[in-house]
Amino acid sequence: MYNYLKKSLILCVTLTLSSGLIYSQNQTLVVNVKDSKIEWAAINKKDYTQGYFNLNIKKDDGHTGYFMLNHGTVNLAAGKLQSGSFEINIKDLVLKLPNDDFADHLKNADFFEVNKYPTAQFTIETVNYTSNNECEISGSLTFKGITKKINFPATTQYSAEKGFFGQAYFMFNRLNFGVNYDSEGTHENVQIAVYLVAKKN
Numbered sequence: 001m002y003n004y005l006k007k008s009l010i011l012c013v014t015l016t017l018s019s020g021l022i023y024s025q026n027q028t029l030v031v032n033v034k035d036s037k038i039e040w041a042a043i044n045k046k047d048y049t050q051g052y053f054n055l056n057i058k059k060d061d062g063h064t065g066y067f068m069l070n071h072g073t074v075n076l077a078a079g080k081l082q083s084g085s086f087e088i089n090i091k092d093l094v095l096k097l098p099n100d101d102f103a104d105h106l107k108n109a110d111f112f113e114v115n116k117y118p119t120a121q122f123t124i125e126t127v128n129y130t131s132n133n134e135c136e137i138s139g140s141l142t143f144k145g146i147t148k149k150i151n152f153p154a155t156t157q158y159s160a161e162k163g164f165f166g167q168a169y170f171m172f173n174r175l176n177f178g179v180n181y182d183s184e185g186t187h188e189n190v191q192i193a194v195y196l197v198a199k200k201n
Helices: 002-024 050-054 100-107
Strands: 026-031 037-041 064-077 080-095 119-129 134-143 146-159 163-173 189-199
Touching (some): 080 134
Antiparallel strands (some): 026 064, 026 189, 037 064, 080 119, 119 134, 146 163, 163 189
């Protein structure tokens, strides 16, 4: 009986230490490009909240769509985001209300100029956690050949079974990145919602 209890205790301690080691070690996870996306809405709400993206899109809300990712990785330590890099597919943008003419308009030189700039890149450089799951992310975004620093709040979750999930909601000024189209009703601020899923390769 004593030997059985001793072996059981040793096994429990070993499993606990192993689990802690696995969780605390640095990890690089690969972004699941099918489940990750960057939504955008060309609205200029001062009191913007993430709830906008959960609403049913009406016909007059056609300036709403999303970009998928081509590839990306995130680096974690003890389950917390440390850094990462991503390539965003601008060329194949998707409108929530399909409209071929408007999609072509967005792809030309007035907006994204996808023939010249088919992708954008974002590199996470610093992450400062303000609580267990909430953090401030700072990094470099290259969009239409222009690279600038941006920062925004985000929430993250990680489990060994499900992997990493991050989401962020913030305002993006398109004029800072050469999207200079000027027309009545066209806002300079674009609302962004990021949904990021990553797992071990």
